[in-house]
Every structure is written in structure tokens, then in C-alpha cells.
Amino acid sequence: MTPLRAIAGIMYVETLHLLRYRTQAFIFLVIPLLIFVFLAGVYWDQVILHIPTVILDMDHSPMSQEIIQGVEAHETLDIVGYATDYDQVQYWLQTEKARVAIVIPEDFDRKASRGEPTRILAIIDGSNMVFTNVATAATGEVVNHLAANLRTNLMLSQGLLTDKVRRILQAVQFPIGARYNPTFNYAYFLLFGLGLYILQQTYLLGMATVISREREQGTWIQYQVLPFGRGAIYVGKLLPYLVVGLVQAGLIFLLGARVFGMPMHGKLWLLFLVTATFLLTVSTFGILVSGCTSRVNSIRFTMVMAMPSFILSGFTWPLDAMHPIARTIGECLPLTWYLQAFQSITMKGAGWGVVAPHIFNLAIITTVCFVLSLRFIKKTDRPPYRLIARVYPLLGKPANRYANW
Amino acid sequence: MEYVVRVSGLTQCIADEIVLDNVNFQVDAGKLFILFGYSGSGKTTLISILAGVQAYKSGTVEVCDRRDIGLVTQQYSLFTHLTVQENLQAIGMMKGMSPQELNHRVPSVVEALQLENALRHRAGRLPWGAQQRLALACAILNNPRLLLVDDILSRGDPESTEVIVRSTRAHVAQGNTCIWATGRLPEVFDLAASDHVEIGLLVKGNLTVHQPQEFAALMQDRTPQHLKRNGDTV
Incomplete structure (x- = not known):
């Protein structure tokens, strides 16, 4: 048996x-x-796109318009409105009408052009870590792109030649390549x-x-x-x-x-x-x-x-x-x-x-x-x-x- | 004569209670051994020890090869979600029977236990009598040398009881052995009306073995209450 x-x-x-x-x-x-x-x-979309973003533009300058255009052009961020003050920004974030707020301060254009310290404030809704991670990366990309343009313009305005500016900017590069999941899917x-x-x-x-x-x-x-x-x-x-x-x-x-x-x-x-x-x-x-x-x-x-x-x-x-x-x-x-x-x-x-x-x-x-x-x-x-x-x-x-x- | 079961000095304790107390007996091949005792006397414990599913405290238990044992429990232990046919197939396979053996044995067992009309019914939906017959059919499917039956006739109908008793006798008549535990006296006398029968009287864990006539005389003036109260005097 x-x-x-x-x-x-x-x-x-x-x-x-x-x-x-x-x-x-x-x-x-x-x-x-x-x-x-x-x-x-x-997870059909596989990546998060069109994160609702509110803009508080207190500068109303050509440079602030450039920032807004940069945000509009980014596929991850989607401008859903323009606030007139901080309270409104707070309201948009609290009511989850927006997950990201970008605040452009007064005199941003003037200070940036003179090389004086200034900053763009990106407020991200941290209650959802997925939004936070994606929005941080997206706003970082927009701001870094703008900062690079600003540095270029500043150096050119100080009389440096275009080739030299390019060499300075390309001297140290820090490319990030995500292996196995390059699109952070x-x-x-x-x-x-x-x-x-x-x-x-x-x-x-x-x-x-x-x-x-x-x-x-x-x-x-x-x-x-x-x-x-x-x-x-x-x-x-x-x-x-x-x-x-x-x-x-x-x-x-x-x-x-x-x-x-x-x-x-x-x-x-x-x-x-x-x-x-x-x-x-x-x-x-x-x-x-x-x-x-x-x-x-x-x-x-x-x-x-x-x-x-x-x-x-x-x-x-x-x-x-x-x-x-x-x-x-x-x-x-x-x-x-x-x-x-x-x-x-x-x-x-x-x-x-x-x-x-x-x-x-x-x-x-x-x-x-x-x-x-x-x-x-x-x-x-x-x-x-x-x-x-x-x-x-x-x-x-x-x-x-x-x-x- | 060749023995199939030999028990000597078997003692079983559960908690501090002695359930079986120095039990000694032997059952030879071709015998029907009726184990009689009222509720709580230790019948189920003894059967489960003989079946090898319960460990015991002390003593010696010798039984035939485990694959030669068929067991019918009080609860019948059927796969209630399977049909009668599937139960027989499954238990036959679990006992190691080949498809040819199953094809040969299933129809004869089904016929003997009158289960032809219930083959496609689920075991859990059968009346008690049919469940009893199916439980016995599963137990004798591989024609075991030792059949252990634990008090299965407590429910069911007279027709099923008759079929079960007849099939058990037929199984024993083939030279096999059966130990049949019951707590009902009429059932003992019913089963004892055949050759090669011995009766074990189990009272408060003590077993005494009697021939049918001797047992009948012994039980004449003893009520269940008497046995429970004064078991040590039997």
C-alpha cells in the first residue's frame, strides 16, 4: 500500500x-x-499628474509670469486658481482645492535681478505623502530651472561671455538616473x-x-x-x-x-x-x-x-x-x-x-x-x-x- | 486461536479520574466482542485507544496492523459536503485502495448497506439511519481484519439498525473481528444472538468478559442505576 x-x-x-x-x-x-x-x-494612470496648484503672485512682474508659465508647462502641476493673499492660500489648501501653493513675494524680480537674496515659497499639503513626494519633485524642477536661468542672466549682465557662462554652469553636474523604474511609476x-x-x-x-x-x-x-x-x-x-x-x-x-x-x-x-x-x-x-x-x-x-x-x-x-x-x-x-x-x-x-x-x-x-x-x-x-x-x-x-x- | 486484540493491564487516567482501570482482555479472529457499558464507563476511551488515536497511561495494547482497522465513531465522522459516492471513493483512496479495488468493493458494500438510492446525495443531508449505514460502509470498505464500532445505533431507524447488524455479522462471518461498543442492553441481546460472541461488561473502568448466557443471567436483576452505583460488585 x-x-x-x-x-x-x-x-x-x-x-x-x-x-x-x-x-x-x-x-x-x-x-x-x-x-x-x-x-x-x-493605479491606472501609473504616475500622479495634474496636482492642483494655487499661485499667489505678489510681484506681478515679468519674472513672476515666467515662473507661472514654468508651472503651467509642467505636466505634474495644474494651476487651479490665483490667490490674492495668504489667507486665501490657506483656505485653498485646507479645503483641498489645491495641494500645492506657490508664493512669489513682492520685489522678487527686482531682488533676483540684482542678485540679492530672495525666495519663492512652495507650500505643499503634507497630509498625503504621495502628493508630497511628487509635488516636491515637480516644484523643485520648476524652481531649479528658473534658478538656472536667473544665474545665467546674472552672469551675462555682469559681462561674462556666453561660452564662459555655459562652462561655469556645466562644470559640476549632478545627473540623477533612477534605474529599474526611471519614471518613478x-x-x-x-x-x-x-x-x-x-x-x-x-x-x-x-x-x-x-x-x-x-x-x-x-x-x-x-x-x-x-x-x-x-x-x-x-x-x-x-x-x-x-x-x-x-x-x-x-x-x-x-x-x-x-x-x-x-x-x-x-x-x-x-x-x-x-x-x-x-x-x-x-x-x-x-x-x-x-x-x-x-x-x-x-x-x-x-x-x-x-x-x-x-x-x-x-x-x-x-x-x-x-x-x-x-x-x-x-x-x-x-x-x-x-x-x-x-x-x-x-x-x-x-x-x-x-x-x-x-x-x-x-x-x-x-x-x-x-x-x-x-x-x-x-x-x-x-x-x-x-x-x-x-x-x-x-x-x-x-x-x-x-x-x- | 490467533488473536487480533490483546490488552493487558491497560490503565487510562484523564485529569485525576481513572477512566480505565487495569483492563485485560483478548479478542480472537472471527469473534464479535460486544463492549457494554453505560454512559461514562470508558467505552469510547477504550475504542479510541484500540484505534490508536489516543495515548494511554500504562499497560500493553496489541492490535493488528493499523491499516487493517476500520472505525465507526459515534459522530460517524463523514465528510458531510461530499456525496455518498464521493465519501466512499475518498475514504477508500485514503485507505490506500486502488481504483480496481474500489470498483470491485464499492458496489458490493453499497448493496449490502442499501445505499443505492443515496449515492448522489450529500452525506450531511442524509437521515441518521443512512448516515450510520454510510459510516459502516466506509469502515468495512477495505475489508479490515478489525472493525471498531462505537455506539452508532443511538439514533436512526429500525430498518437501518437491522441492515447494520446484518452487515456486521456478515463481516465477522468472513473471519474478521468486530468490537462493538454500546450502552443499550437490548442491542447487546440482539447482537449476541449469533455464534462467536463475547461480551465485555465495562463498569467504572473495570472490564469483565462473559459468554452471552452468563451475561444474560448476570443482567437479569441489575438496572442501569444499580450498575452505575454498585459497579464494583458486578
Whole structure:
């Protein structure tokens, strides 16, 4: 008798369970793709353009007009109005009619022409960090362009020759080239990460109930009496989910690359190897959760852990900038290593050498979860002999929870 | 005669309570061993230990190979979201049966337990009697040498009970062994009306083994209350 048949039987039960409950099937099979498409719609523009900008021009000079024209010409900024005083600027920003205010002070033209210190004030709504980052870069570009023109004019007015002015201005250059995402495309950064995070959550939701569900329905004993070890049970339980998870990941990659234009460099086999390892890690983690607690608590746990796992994964905030405790927790999460490996492969075209340490870390987490699950999930129940039996009634459980199957 | 189960000095404690106290018995091949005891006497604990799903404190338990054990629990332990046919397929596969074996055994077991009309129904939606029959069908699907039945007739209809008893007897008649736990005296007498039967009386964790006639005489003037109160005098 071979355990392969037993594994096939367990897979058969699990697959039918997956397909037969409509709500669960919908959550597990449809939701990740649906949310991915929805998120793709959210980040459809891929970059933020037309940030509403209000101008307070207190100079009304040719140079202030030049600044306004510079703002108008910039695709990121969109002039939505002209304020007459600071109070109006404040009002526009408070009511979110504008996210950026550019204040040109009195005598700006005169002072700038004479080389006297003066400044243009760019007020940016800091309540939304995405707007802040983009607006800071855009206003910086406008002002730097203007400053360069001013310096040129000033040097020319002081009698320097054009060639010399050009040489002075070009003497030190500081070109910034953003590799892998030169257009600072938000979708490149976020879309796949969010989609795969949702996949992880629905996957975990399924896996985290595979044992607790059987215990509560009284069918765990069908597995306990099998003449095979827990390894065969685990394999039979997780394989259907792994196959479905890989297909869903493949569809997410396909949709992202072909329909939404996301970068997809690197080797596809490596991407699927990392994804399979990640799903295996999440599976063993789910089995561990499922073995430790009831079905309801398993679901509660996955819900509560959802957002922290994404934040702690270092995807939106670098691990290096976290508190050491938060960073340590983050390093224990499979999502952390998977998303790092995923970004390296898809955006940088990284190969095995770069990705191997991430796979190794995922393998360590898998091993730890597997060993712990062996501790919590027993094929032979050990009744509580002394202390535990006294504690159980305090927790609202019967002293002998094995009394009835 | 070759034994299928041999238990000696088995003691099981749960919390500070002694559930099984120095239990000794042996069941030979081809025997129907009826384990009788009222609620809380330790039947389920003993069956679960024999099935290998519960650890015990002390003693020796020898049973046949684990793959030769079929188990029917009080709750039937069926996959309620699967149909009758799917339950049989799934449990047969989990027990390591090949497709050929399944094709051969499923129709005969279905016929014996009169489940033909329920094959496409989900197990969770069947009446109790049909669930009992399905649970037994799953347990005997691979023709196990040892069949453990834990008090399954507490619910259900007389027709199902008759079918189940008949199928169990047929299973034993093939040279297999069955340990049948029950808490109802009429069920014991019903099952005992056949050859190769032994009865184990389990009272407050103590087991005594009797022949059917001896057991009938013993039980003549003892009520359940008497057994529960004065179990040590049986």
C-alpha cells in the first residue's frame, strides 16, 4: 500500500471541499484576481499628474509670469486658481482645492535681478505623502530651472561671455538616473506587491482552516486512523491549494505584464520557483495556525495579521528603517522575502545568485513552521492528565475534550 | 486461536479520574466482542485507544496492523459536503485502495448497506439511519481484519439498525473481528444472538468478559442505576 493513494484521497476531499462551498470558492478562486484588476484600475494612470496648484503672485512682474508659465508647462502641476493673499492660500489648501501653493513675494524680480537674496515659497499639503513626494519633485524642477536661468542672466549682465557662462554652469553636474523604474511609476512599485499580498491572505485563509475544520466536523479521526505519518496528510492537504495558488499567481503575472504593462524581466522559472516556495511556506504556516486553534480563531488570526504582515514585510517602509523588534518580526514573515525576491526578478532581472538567499530564508521559515506543526498536530491524542485538565474548565472547555469524537 | 486484540493491564487516567482501570482482555479472529457499558464507563476511551488515536497511561495494547482497522465513531465522522459516492471513493483512496479495488468493493458494500438510492446525495443531508449505514460502509470498505464500532445505533431507524447488524455479522462471518461498543442492553441481546460472541461488561473502568448466557443471567436483576452505583460488585 502506498501513501500516494492516501495523498490522492486527501487531495480529492480537499479539492471537493474547496469547490463545493460557493463562498469559500469565490474568496479563494476569484477574489485575488478580482482585487488585482481593481487595483490595476486604481493605479491606472501609473504616475500622479495634474496636482492642483494655487499661485499667489505678489510681484506681478515679468519674472513672476515666467515662473507661472514654468508651472503651467509642467505636466505634474495644474494651476487651479490665483490667490490674492495668504489667507486665501490657506483656505485653498485646507479645503483641498489645491495641494500645492506657490508664493512669489513682492520685489522678487527686482531682488533676483540684482542678485540679492530672495525666495519663492512652495507650500505643499503634507497630509498625503504621495502628493508630497511628487509635488516636491515637480516644484523643485520648476524652481531649479528658473534658478538656472536667473544665474545665467546674472552672469551675462555682469559681462561674462556666453561660452564662459555655459562652462561655469556645466562644470559640476549632478545627473540623477533612477534605474529599474526611471519614471518613478507607482504602479510598478505597488501593483504586483498588493496583488500578491491579497493572494497570500486568501491562500492563508484557506490553509488556516484545513485541520481545525476537520477537528470541528469530527472528521479528523479519518486522518488519525490512516497508517501514514502527518507528512502525507500535510502534502494531501496543501497540494490542491498550491496548484490553485500557482495558477492564480501565473494569471496575476500574465495580467500585470500583458494587460497593465508592468515590468516582467528575469527568468520565468525562477519566478515560479520563488512563488512555489513562498506558497509552500504560507501553507505550512497555515497548517500550524490551523493545528493550534479552532476554525473561528484561525480566521480571526489571519484577519488580524493581514495589515501588519504587509507593513512589516518592508514593502512600503524599508526594513532597515524599522525598530529592531519590528524588523525582526518582519524578517520572520514569508511575504518579506518573497516580495524582495519578486521585485529583484521582475524589475531588475535578477538571477539565481540574488534570489537564492531569499529562497533559503523561506525554506527556513517553512522548516520551523513544519516542526512546530508536528508539535501541535498529533495523530494520537494525549488526554490532559493533570494540570491542563484543571485549566481547561477555566477556559470554558471540557476537562476531557476527547470524551466524544 | 490467533488473536487480533490483546490488552493487558491497560490503565487510562484523564485529569485525576481513572477512566480505565487495569483492563485485560483478548479478542480472537472471527469473534464479535460486544463492549457494554453505560454512559461514562470508558467505552469510547477504550475504542479510541484500540484505534490508536489516543495515548494511554500504562499497560500493553496489541492490535493488528493499523491499516487493517476500520472505525465507526459515534459522530460517524463523514465528510458531510461530499456525496455518498464521493465519501466512499475518498475514504477508500485514503485507505490506500486502488481504483480496481474500489470498483470491485464499492458496489458490493453499497448493496449490502442499501445505499443505492443515496449515492448522489450529500452525506450531511442524509437521515441518521443512512448516515450510520454510510459510516459502516466506509469502515468495512477495505475489508479490515478489525472493525471498531462505537455506539452508532443511538439514533436512526429500525430498518437501518437491522441492515447494520446484518452487515456486521456478515463481516465477522468472513473471519474478521468486530468490537462493538454500546450502552443499550437490548442491542447487546440482539447482537449476541449469533455464534462467536463475547461480551465485555465495562463498569467504572473495570472490564469483565462473559459468554452471552452468563451475561444474560448476570443482567437479569441489575438496572442501569444499580450498575452505575454498585459497579464494583458486578
